[in-house]
Amino acid sequence: MKRIIIILCTVFFAMNVLAQQDFTKDMTTAKTAYAAGKLEESHFALQQAMQEIDLIVGKEVLKLLPPKMDSLTINTKDDNVSANAGFVGTTIHRSYGKFTKKADLSIISNSPMVSMLNTVLNSPILGGMAGDANTKTVKVQGYKARLEKKPGSTEDKNDYELQVPLGSALITFTVDDCSDTEILAMANTIPLPQIAKLIQ
Amino acid sequence: MKKFMCFVCLVAALALSTAVPAQGFLKKLKDKVVNKTIDKEVEKKTGVPAESSENGNNNNNSSSSGKPTNKGGGGLTNTEPPDVKAQMAEAETAHGAKNYSDARYSLQQALMGIEIQLGRQILKSLPPTVVSVPADTLQDKVMSTQWGWSNLSIQRVYRKDDKQLTITIGNNGVYSGFVNMYFANAGMMEASNDKQNFKQVRVKGNKAIIQYDDSKGYTLMMQMGQTSLIVWECINFANEQEVMTAATSFDIDGIKKEMGEQ
Numbered sequence: 143m144k145r146i147i148i149i150l151c152t153v154f155f156a157m158n159v160l161a162q163q164d165f166t167k168d169m170t171t172a173k174t175a176y177a178a179g180k181l182e183e184s185h186f187a188l189q190q191a192m193q194e195i196d197l198i199v200g201k202e203v204l205k206l207l208p209p210k211m212d213s214l215t216i217n218t219k220d221d222n223v224s225a226n227a228g229f230v231g232t233t234i235h236r237s238y239g240k241f242t243k244k245a246d247l248s249i250i251s252n253s254p255m256v257s258m259l260n261t262v263l264n265s266p267i268l269g270g271m272a273g274d275a276n277t278k279t280v281k282v283q284g285y286k287a288r289l290e291k292k293p294g295s296t297e298d299k300n301d302y303e304l305q306v307p308l309g310s311a312l313i314t315f316t317v318d319d320c321s322d323t324e325i326l327a328m329a330n331t332i333p334l335p336q337i338a339k340l341i342q
Numbered sequence: 343m344k345k346f347m348c349f350v351c352l353v354a355a356l357a358l359s360t361a362v363p364a365q366g367f368l369k370k371l372k373d374k375v376v377n378k379t380i381d382k383e384v385e386k387k388t389g390v391p392a393e394s395s396e397n398g399n400n401n402n403n404s405s406s407s408g409k410p411t412n413k414g415g416g417g418l419t420n421t422e423p424p425d426v427k428a429q430m431a432e433a434e435t436a437h438g439a440k441n442y443s444d445a446r447y448s449l450q451q452a453l454m455g456i457e458i459q460l461g462r463q464i465l466k467s468l469p470p471t472v473v474s475v476p477a478d479t480l481q482d483k484v485m486s487t488q489w490g491w492s493n494l495s496i497q498r499v500y501r502k503d504d505k506q507l508t509i510t511i512g513n514n515g516v517y518s519g520f521v522n523m524y525f526a527n528a529g530m531m532e533a534s535n536d537k538q539n540f541k542q543v544r545v546k547g548n549k550a551i552i553q554y555d556d557s558k559g560y561t562l563m564m565q566m567g568q569t570s571l572i573v574w575e576c577i578n579f580a581n582e583q584e585v586m587t588a589a590t591s592f593d594i595d596g597i598k599k600e601m602g603e604q
Contacts, residue, residue: 169434172452176426181460182602184426185453191433192449199442252446342443 165194196225196232196252199340203234203249206336211317211328214239231256231310232341242295244318245328251311251341280326282306283334289326294319304329311341424455457486461496464511464600468498472507473588475500507588508575511597545589552582560585566594567603 172187200223209216220237231253238245250256276291287306294300295318302325306313315332317325433448461484470477481499500507539554543562550564559577562585566572572594576585598604 165437169430173427173430176430176456181456181463182600185456185460186602188430188449188453188456192446192453195437195442195446195449199446202442340443 165191165198168194193225197223199251200225200232200234202340203337204236206333206340207236207247208331208333211238211245211331212324214243214245239318242319246316247313247332249311249313249337249341253310253312256307256310256312280304280322282326282329285334285338287329289322291322306334308334308338309342311338313337423458424451426452426455426459429455454486457494458484460600461486461494464496464597465498467593467596467600468509469591469593472500472591473584475502475505475507475588504578506575506577507579508573509592510573510575511570511601512573513570513601543586545586546594548594550589552585554582562586562589564589564594566598566601570598570601570603572597 168187168191172184172191175181175184175187204221204223215238217237217240220235222235223232225232232251234249234251236247238247278289280287280289282304285306285308287304290303290305292301292303299319300321301316301318302320302322304315304325306315306329313332313334315325315329317328429448429452433445433452436442436445436448465482465484468477478499478501481497483495483497485495485497494513496511498509500509541552543550543552545562545564548564548566550562553561553563555561559575560579560582562574562576564572572592574585574589576588579585579588
């Protein structure tokens with residue numbers, strides 16, 4: 143077990159160092175190309191540098207997330223950060239638990255699509271959809287959020303989905319077979335203010 | 343005699359009753375004439391058209407809700423595009439200090455600066471006249487958003503009398519996706535019309551689609567490389583041939599190279 147932790151830490155550290163190196167390399171290319179008047183080349187290198195930043199931010203966010211959600215343990219294999227300049231933005235993903243009960247957290251940041259979606263999400267929060275029997279507006283650590291009830295694995299069980307819009311970012315947290323109190327208690331362990339500071 | 347006195351009293355009473363509103367009317371008319379004369383005098387001396395005092399009192403420079411109406415202002419001053427070198431240096435400093443949010447912001451600003459420069463270069467390379475229609479350079483536009491490469495738009499308008507050509511060069515994956523969709527469905531769309539007003543053409547060897555609409559004129563859309571797109575909107579052009587001649591007078595390979603498309 144100790145060995146695995148050491149190996150994981152080394153891999154993580156190496157990846158971090160590589161990302162830093164890539165950023166420096168991209169910035170050097172961007173500066174050289176710009177000085178030579180090669181605007182398109184410089185533009186491409188800057189975009190690459192921006193993706194590196196997004197990846198670093200994603201990894202920093204993963205570090206902030208709790209290692210456990212109630213009794214559900216982390217699935218390290220599922221940890222994922224993918225950066226894509228343009229409409230899709232950056233996606234940060236983590237999951238907890240196995241088989242019967244799973245919790246899934248995904249954060250999409252820096253996406254214009256999401257900022258458009260958030261406008262829509264925010265309108266129902268202010269009124270409209272509050273009347274829907276399966277949807278309700280809740281507050282998680284002071285942030286407005288939308289909680290939706292979905293059919294669970296059996297008739298008497300429900301899945302819940304919590305969406306927290308944050309500017310051009312959207313945090314989606316789903317938990318299988320649980321109650322609204324359970325999902326909200328779990329969501330309260332996610333350090334939202336620190337995440338918001340990093341991704342905005 | 344008694345009858346005569348009654349008649350005189352009646353006439354006097356009638357005369358008085360009509361005199362009161364008549365007096366009011368006369369007073370109003372007199373005021374209006376006086377106000378108009380004053381307004382004319384003010385107008386003569388100041389050169390500013392004066393509103394009559396009646397209207398002035400009603401409007402009092404505000405709308406019905408009591409909110410003042412804006413009569414004009416200096417507008418916004420044009421800001422220079424972001425200084426690319428400074429923004430790149432700031433991004434590096436912020437990254438070094440692990441302030442990733444600021445580093446990202448500076449990179450976005452640098453990208454925007456480059457896009458605006460690139461847009462201006464492309465505008466310079468466009469021909470000054472197309473099918474003897476001159477460019478209206480006052481309407482030249484370069485737009486860039488903070489979202490990076492996917493939203494650069496360059497626009498130029500050529501206009502002479504009621505003939506107008508608008509060329510828009512954009513780098514937007516979503517739009518060019520739409521054109522791809524057109525290419526995939528063109529056969530169906532062409533078949534569904536009695537009179538063909540939509541078809542595929544080639545502009546200097548590049549695949550394009552041309553559309554005609556009585557209210558809009560001709561629209562020619564050409565996909566360029568992976569994500570770029572050129573759109574020509576031609577109003578009051580004689581025929582398809584004239585549109586194609588106009589389109590081929592642009593240096594498409596040059597634009598492609600500048601946009602970094604293959």
